[in-house]
Amino acid sequence: MIFIGFIFSAFYLFKPKPITLSFLPYFGKDSLVINKNYFSEIIRDSVSIQSLRFYLSDINLIKNGRKIYQVKNQHNLIDISKKSQVKLFTKSELEFDSIQFDIGVDSLSQVSGAMGGDLDPMKGMYWSWQSGYINFKLEGKSNICNTRNHVFQFHIGGYIFPYNTIQHIILPVQNKTNINIKLNIKKLLSQIDLKNVNQVMSPCKKSVEISKQFANFFSIE
């Protein structure tokens, strides 16, 4: 028994530690607390965030422009109030200089029918009236929004040209086993005219415009 335990621990010793990707939400310099009021100088009003969820897919580790590790056919629903980490199990220790991933669900999966796990429509990230996944969902409140209860709702999705909203993100990062990716909500909201644009919930021009801001939203801590 002890011998078996020894073999197992030896096996684990030689196996590289998984690489952990963590998504850490911030409002400017402060780490974000759900439903807490923050002040934004740009909109000159308070902002609070109720929820932030998005699909993370097609993760790649890159060395000198070459893919050295790829997670295929996997969509992770990142929800800052529940699950904000993804582990990458590599076979050996890898040297890489950047990480690449997509925010959203690829067009093939969009048309592949009912799926389970994070892609199950029960996760609340699927549009029933017009087929398609919501790639990115940000909901909160700001007094600047002239809506019921001052809410803003961004349900960003769409996979058919010209309203394709899946976004490809590349971030430089050195061989780390813990990769902390900062989500700067203040920066993202500063790119949106929140007073006039506060309900975007269908594939449209505005969804595409907002999705293009994702590149500024993610950074390495």
Add this chain to the structure above:
Amino acid sequence: MKFKITLISLILFVSAITIKKGFQLKYPDYFPKPNYDLKKNILTKETIALGRTLFYDPILSKNNTISCASCHSSFNAFAHTDHSLSHGIDDLIGTRNAPALMNLAWQKLFMWDGAINHLDMQALAPINHPKEMGESINHIIDKLNKTAPYPTLFKKAFRDTIITGEKILKALSQFQLCLISAESKYDQVKRNKKKFNDQENRGYILFKTNCNFCHTEPLFSNFTFANNGLAIDTTLNDFGRWQVTKKSEDSLMFKIPSLRNLSYTYPYMHDGRFNTINQVINHYIKGIKQSANLAPELKKGILLSSNEKTDLIAFLLTLNDSAFVFNRNFAYPK
């Protein structure tokens, strides 16, 4: 002993094959290859039975009053006769005519405007629609978990009792995939079991010159979208496919419905504006409204004498499939 082992392994082998193969959809050899990827949702008797039970159960609606079958009745080839527009919870009326459900495995886009991209996802639309079933998939899961015999039925179908959105949708698809209509007189003629009479033959020739381009044999639709010259109903202002694509060239385009089981599926068109086949044919003869994206085949209207009209209708009636409509396997499960 050796014989026993051989026998057991043989049984295991055969059962492994049957489990993997599952239930086979039966359709005629003159049908094209189904569009639905059956490898991703392997049909089994248990899952089909679950799908059928769900299809007929009003538990899928907010106040447990409306089932899929409320608007898709088996006796109407799974359409809803006498209702021009769909009828949902609390007597709310929708904006479109409930289409017939048949030969769905061959279709790619669903709804009159093609807003739904897969049969599995189709059921979510009426489930969520406030004027249809007004319910959420998560609440349905809660209700099913508490309602016998669903946990058992899910266990039989999927080998575990955990109910998910994926399983509900796949079970509903399995039942609907079985709704194959291929036993009409037209089909018997195709299989050389029956013959058209002279009038039906003349009608068939007229059909091939005037209708087949959009209502393509043997499914009697090419399942694309077309503007068939209907004037807009200003009480609905339904622009069809445009509402999905926002492209001006798609304005007033609607999904071309199959002509199978016509007699069972009245009223006709996306808003159920015509009650009889005669009215529909009259529309194509003298009611076409010209517009930039009108189907090119309809630019001049369809020219038919009154005798030819009667012949064409005689042919269209050979597309009625009473074996499909009265198939006990598709009716309310007892």
